[in-house]
Amino acid sequence: MSGSVRSPQTAGARRLADPSPASVEPAAEEELIMHLERDQFVAETSRPVPRAQLTRGARIALWGLRVFAVVVSLMVIYTFIDTLH
Amino acid sequence: MATTETHDPPIFAPPVTEEDAARSSDRSRVQSARTNGRRWWLLWLLVGPGILAMLGENDGPSMIAYASDGAQYGLGFFVPFIPALFAMAYVCQEMCMRVGAVTHRGYGELVLQRFGSVWGWFAAADLTLTNLITLVAEFVSIRVGLAYFGLGSGVAVALGLTLVVFTFSGGRYWRWERIVLGMALFNGLFLVAAILVKPQVGAIAGSLDFSPFPGGSFNTLLLLLASTIGATVTPWMIFFQQGASADKGMTPRDIVHGRYDTAAGAVLASIFGVGALVAGAALLSHGGNGIQGFAGAGYPEALRRVAGGGAGTVFALGLIEAGAVAILTISASTAYAAAECVGVTHSFNVFPREAALFYAANFGIALVAALVILIPGAPLLSIALNANVLATVLLPVSLVFMVMLANDRGLMGRFANRRSTNVIGVGVIAFVGICGAAYGIDSFLLVTHVIG
Numbered sequence: 001m002s003g004s005v006r007s008p009q010t011a012g013a014r015r016l017a018d019p020s021p022a023s024v025e026p027a028a029e030e031e032l033i034m035h036l037e038r039d040q041f042v043a044e045t046s047r048p049v050p051r052a053q054l055t056r057g058a059r060i061a062l063w064g065l066r067v068f069a070v071v072v073s074l075m076v077i078y079t080f081i082d083t084l085h
Numbered sequence: 086m087a088t089t090e091t092h093d094p095p096i097f098a099p100p101v102t103e104e105d106a107a108r109s110s111d112r113s114r115v116q117s118a119r120t121n122g123r124r125w126w127l128l129w130l131l132v133g134p135g136i137l138a139m140l141g142e143n144d145g146p147s148m149i150a151y152a153s154d155g156a157q158y159g160l161g162f163f164v165p166f167i168p169a170l171f172a173m174a175y176v177c178q179e180m181c182m183r184v185g186a187v188t189h190r191g192y193g194e195l196v197l198q199r200f201g202s203v204w205g206w207f208a209a210a211d212l213t214l215t216n217l218i219t220l221v222a223e224f225v226s227i228r229v230g231l232a233y234f235g236l237g238s239g240v241a242v243a244l245g246l247t248l249v250v251f252t253f254s255g256g257r258y259w260r261w262e263r264i265v266l267g268m269a270l271f272n273g274l275f276l277v278a279a280i281l282v283k284p285q286v287g288a289i290a291g292s293l294d295f296s297p298f299p300g301g302s303f304n305t306l307l308l309l310l311a312s313t314i315g316a317t318v319t320p321w322m323i324f325f326q327q328g329a330s331a332d333k334g335m336t337p338r339d340i341v342h343g344r345y346d347t348a349a350g351a352v353l354a355s356i357f358g359v360g361a362l363v364a365g366a367a368l369l370s371h372g373g374n375g376i377q378g379f380a381g382a383g384y385p386e387a388l389r390r391v392a393g394g395g396a397g398t399v400f401a402l403g404l405i406e407a408g409a410v411a412i413l414t415i416s417a418s419t420a421y422a423a424a425e426c427v428g429v430t431h432s433f434n435v436f437p438r439e440a441a442l443f444y445a446a447n448f449g450i451a452l453v454a455a456l457v458i459l460i461p462g463a464p465l466l467s468i469a470l471n472a473n474v475l476a477t478v479l480l481p482v483s484l485v486f487m488v489m490l491a492n493d494r495g496l497m498g499r500f501a502n503r504r505s506t507n508v509i510g511v512g513v514i515a516f517v518g519i520c521g522a523a524y525g526i527d528s529f530l531l532v533t534h535v536i537g
Binding site (some may be wrong): 019034035036037039040041042043044045048049050051052054059062066068069072073075076077078079082083085 | 096100101102104105108109112113115116188189190195197198200201204207211280302331334336396430467471474475478479481484485489495496521522524527528529531532
């Protein structure tokens with residue numbers, strides 16, 4: 001589970017993908033992972049999902065909500081600091 | 086994204102990680118239970134994220150807020166209001182569970198990838214801010230509970246941080262979840278406290294019509310509404326339940342059980358929350374409105390004087406439990422958010438050495454919060470009281486993205502929201518937004534003397 005494309009050569013991936021004698025046998029490895037859906041694998045969830053195409057109106061609404069939330073948060077923080085005095 | 090579960094060996098050869106192997110091992114038990122028709126065992130295997138999100142939100146500040154409602158206003162409006170809020174929370178959390186089960190991705194990474202890094206980082210920043218403030222309040226809650234037994238802040242810090250480190254051991258999500266779940270069930274201590282104060286059952290039943298409505302100033306009412314909402318639905322729950330559902334390995338076939346899990350959490354949390362309120366209501370005629378909930382031993386000590394040592398002890402233990410569980414779940418939500426946004430491994434199914442940022446964020450935010458309560462003269466009471474309000478103010482933005490993700494047919498396919506869910510979801514966002522904004526604006530105008 002990773003937010004961006006990640007090399008499979010992470011420590012965890014190396015451990016099981018490494019064909020050294022100490023690694024897991026292919027049959028055992030298949031047994032290990034056979035209960036997962038294809039899109040549950042770390043290799044799959046590491047691929048980013050495509051960007052959504054937001055309409056201009058949606059973008060304006062989201063920014064409006066964000067600005068409103070920041071302004072009200074600043075009011076709450078100001079009130080909090082004022083009441084401390 | 087939206088696929089049906091299959092158990093055939095994959096025909097491609099992905100690089101297999103320890104995380105995959107651990108999750109597959111957990112899924113093998115789910116598949117076995119489903120195949121053999123062991124319904125209760127299947128339910129036991131699949132519950133977790135929903136109950137943890139809901140009982141995690143029954144944290145120290147929330148339980149003190151409910152007790153304060155009871156001590157100040159007695160039984161009345163807030164008795165049915167708390168279950169109504171948890172019904173709202175169910176609508177939001179069910180969406181989180183569903184999106185996590187279908188996409189196998191956390192909230193932070195989906196917002197970042199689907200809507201852009203600006204929105205992803207905004208969400209993570211909101212979460213970190215509110216989580217840090219809330220975690221301070223959790224340590225204060227543990228300190229209040231321990232103060233009843235004559236123990237100080239140092240013990241509260243040591244207990245909280247030790248628990249965080251202890252739950253890391255094992256490198257398995259399943260182990261982490263079961264430890265925290267076992268602790269969370271002790272949230273029922275608040276129900277025991279309510280029974281020990283010997284309430285009048287008829288008075289509780291009589292308040293189910295939302296009466297009497299709390300009196301006092303308009304600003305006080307707004308504060309109570311905003312803080313009580315913030316005690317029930319918060320941004321960390323969204324990050325946590327979606328991330329935990331994905332980490333647990335839930336799939337679209339598990340959505341029905343995920344709903345049971347979330348509903349059970351909502352029911353338990355509302356019962357225990359009302360328990361705290363009923364216990365607090367025992368103080369109504371004993372100067373309950375004058376008790377400083379986060380000062381000294383606060384409510385446990387007051388309950389001991391009014392209802393006996395048993396009630397005080399159980400309430401104090403409940404506060405320690407509520408704070409401890411919330412430290413674990415809120416720290417975990419911070420870790421999911423931070424690692425998802427940076428794009429590194431974010432799973433309890435990996436050992437700390439292979440997911441350094443995930444575990445460092447988990448422990449780091451708890452450590453910073455712990456250090457704050459050790460600062461002499463820090464305004465802990467004000468911090469604790471404002472934590473819920475700030476979470477309420479920032480919540481609508483998180484909920485809007487949650488609804489957008491749950492409606493995204495590119496991600497969700499046939500598991501996208503129905504119209505009825507959207508109507509309720511938009512109603513919840515509007516209600517939370519109006520209550521939070523009304524308190525913020527009204528308070529600001531009062532302190533700046535724009536209004537009297």
